Amino acid sequence: MYCPFCRNPDSRVIDSRTSDDGLSIRRRRQCPKCGGRFTTMETASLTVIKRSGVAEPFSRDKVISGVRKACQGRPVTDVDLAVLAERVEEAIRQTGQSQIDANEIGLAILGPLRDLDEVAYLRFASVYQAFDSLEDFESAIVELRAAHAESEPRDVTE
Numbered sequence: 001m002y003c004p005f006c007r008n009p010d011s012r013v014i015d016s017r018t019s020d021d022g023l024s025i026r027r028r029r030q031c032p033k034c035g036g037r038f039t040t041m042e043t044a045s046l047t048v049i050k051r052s053g054v055a056e057p058f059s060r061d062k063v064i065s066g067v068r069k070a071c072q073g074r075p076v077t078d079v080d081l082a083v084l085a086e087r088v089e090e091a092i093r094q095t096g097q098s099q100i101d102a103n104e105i106g107l108a109i110l111g112p113l114r115d116l117d118e119v120a121y122l123r124f125a126s127v128y129q130a131f132d133s134l135e136d137f138e139s140a141i142v143e144l145r146a147a148h149a150e151s152e153p154r155d156v157t158e
Ligand SMILES: [Zn+2]
Pocket: 003, 004, 005, 006, 007, 008, 031, 032, 033, 034, 035, 036
């Protein structure tokens, strides 16, 4: 790993700690040549197997571009999308697998997207789960309503 300041190809690890979620290791490094300090992150590689059988490294950008269309015209910011992609990656890494099907990424997107924007969620789910009838939408909406009822108990003060 080159020093980002002087491009010296050598660096010394001065501190090393596991992240809170246990999914990565953070190393503090110092360049012996210029004394510059920098941090590197080490995570296990995560490979996505596409439907075509082609393997490629997991990419948060691809998650974002995958849901961006569903979020068109919705009050969803780039920061929201970045956070969503992070949650998706975390969820996948928590499974402990180093290889996953592209299909599972779609599945991992559904939960965080539902929390973010329900209309975007319905759009994404309709494509991803290949809704082909009004009934499919209806049952997805019934599920959303049920989730609301659980998370927002009725006000009983009156
Ligand atoms: Zn240096």
